[in-house]
Amino acid sequence: MGLDYTTLDLLRQRHPAWRMLSSPHAPLVASFLHRVFIVPNERMIAQAELAEKLEDELFALRERLGGEAFPKTAMDYLNDWAGNDKGWLRKFYRQRSDEPYFDLTPASEKGIAWLGTLTERSFVGTESRLLTLFELLKQMDTGSQTDPETRIAELQQRRDEIDAEIAAVRDGEIPLLDDTGLKERFQQFIATSRELLSDFREVEHNFRALDREVRERIALWEGNKGDLLEEIMGERDAIASSDQGRSFRAFWDFLMSSSRQEAFSELLERVLALPAVAELEPDARTRRAHYDWLEAGEHTQRTVARLSQQLRRFLDDQAWLENRRIMDILRGIETKALGVRETPPSGDFGGIDEIAAEIELPMERPLFTPPLRPHISDRVIEADAVDLDTAVLFSQVVVDKAELSGHIRRSLQSVAQISLGELCEQWPLQQGLAELVTYLELASETGMGTIDEKAEELIVWDGTDPEGREQTRQVRLPKVIFVR
Numbered sequence: 001m002g003l004d005y006t007t008l009d010l011l012r013q014r015h016p017a018w019r020m021l022s023s024p025h026a027p028l029v030a031s032f033l034h035r036v037f038i039v040p041n042e043r044m045i046a047q048a049e050l051a052e053k054l055e056d057e058l059f060a061l062r063e064r065l066g067g068e069a070f071p072k073t074a075m076d077y078l079n080d081w082a083g084n085d086k087g088w089l090r091k092f093y094r095q096r097s098d099e100p101y102f103d104l105t106p107a108s109e110k111g112i113a114w115l116g117t118l119t120e121r122s123f124v125g126t127e128s129r130l131l132t133l134f135e136l137l138k139q140m141d142t143g144s145q146t147d148p149e150t151r152i153a154e155l156q157q158r159r160d161e162i163d164a165e166i167a168a169v170r171d172g173e174i175p176l177l178d179d180t181g182l183k184e185r186f187q188q189f190i191a192t193s194r195e196l197l198s199d200f201r202e203v204e205h206n207f208r209a210l211d212r213e214v215r216e217r218i219a220l221w222e223g224n225k226g227d228l229l230e231e232i233m234g235e236r237d238a239i240a241s242s243d244q245g246r247s248f249r250a251f252w253d254f255l256m257s258s259s260r261q262e263a264f265s266e267l268l269e270r271v272l273a274l275p276a277v278a279e280l281e282p283d284a285r286t287r288r289a290h291y292d293w294l295e296a297g298e299h300t301q302r303t304v305a306r307l308s309q310q311l312r313r314f315l316d317d318q319a320w321l322e323n324r325r326i327m328d329i330l331r332g333i334e335t336k337a338l339g340v341r342e343t344p345p346s347g348d349f350g351g352i353d354e355i356a357a358e359i360e361l362p363m364e365r366p367l368f369t370p371p372l373r374p375h376i377s378d379r380v381i382e383a384d385a386v387d388l389d390t391a392v393l394f395s396q397v398v399v400d401k402a403e404l405s406g407h408i409r410r411s412l413q414s415v416a417q418i419s420l421g422e423l424c425e426q427w428p429l430q431q432g433l434a435e436l437v438t439y440l441e442l443a444s445e446t447g448m449g450t451i452d453e454k455a456e457e458l459i460v461w462d463g464t465d466p467e468g469r470e471q472t473r474q475v476r477l478p479k480v481i482f483v484r
Helices: 005-014 016-021 026-038 047-065 074-081 106-116 127-143 148-170 179-220 225-240 243-255 258-272 284-339 401-411 420-426 433-445
Strands: 089-093 100-104 417-419 449-464 470-483
Touching: 016 026, 016 106, 026 047, 026 100, 026 106, 047 074, 047 100, 074 089, 100 106, 106 179, 179 284, 258 284, 401 420, 401 433, 417 420, 420 433, 420 449, 420 470, 433 449, 433 470
Parallel strands: none
Antiparallel strands: 089 100, 417 470, 449 470
């Protein structure tokens, strides 16, 4: 962004951080918000609690500066700071809560962070930042290198440097950082940690802006529901796949690893135990910096969850409205039908269009086929004098496949699936093995059933032996399941 006159003039008029720094109450606003929100890493404070803390702050200032220093009440100041013309605080309501809550805006945090850079530092470290910049350049150059030979040469050079360092340590030459180097790197760690928390608040603010935009579009949308969902989810995917979204997701995956959290805690404890670092008297919250990052990241995740919840609520409301409209139409039809029941109008007073158009292509019509002329002979064929057993014609077993298919469909009307054994218990086999084979044929040909090779099933039925005596028969076969 260019810092020309027009841009800076617009920032002076509209940016909340600039308005806060130019406010006559800037020392009160910046000091109070820094002490209450930034130092303890608070992401939301209830209205009653925040008003009580501000009232104590105002009381102490009036005792020192006089009773006319800050004439308003604490609640008036908080509402003024959260107004649209200020924008230093965000006032909102949590789910299932009637009490307002306050949170610091990213613009206010940027202004307070800039005020922190105005104080004079004991010393300005440049070596660690130069090494960080050099390392970043190396990572970008190595990470974008596509030539395998160049990558291999880089790795071999790094391996040689590590081998040389290992050899020097074995020889007793252990290079150590002096106190100045330790202090400089620790100060850079603290500054980067605070900037990371500020970045989390800004990422959360961006997702809240998306959530607010989605709510506004849902409230004002009058078109097709599918078009709205496509537009909203497209923007949601665009934010998730943006540089900011991918960076946040990679950071969150890295931080959620328990092994990395333990390693970070161990490293932090060892660094804080160094005498040079202890001389700086670091803040007690430095020991739980990574837990502050986790807490800030959870707020961002909850914002995304609220966005998804709003979309689900929209779908439920739209479905309810559509169902209600359908019921209103049906009730209107019933009312009109009852009105004309006693005195129906003459002639055709209503019609229903065809549900589909009948399309017949020219090539689908069959060609003309001449009829076959049968040749009928008038000869009489005399049968040989052979005795035949005609009872065999009446002892043939014929299985009605349509009837068995009806058994399957009727059983599946009450359940989603049924096994062949359960089907045979409900509809006992009347024709024995032939009927069982027909069930297997229906399962394989019609696609109504599946066969589980890993499970077996025992099927038992009553039959007769060749001499006509009753006999119980059984067969064990892979489990056959018929589905609806």
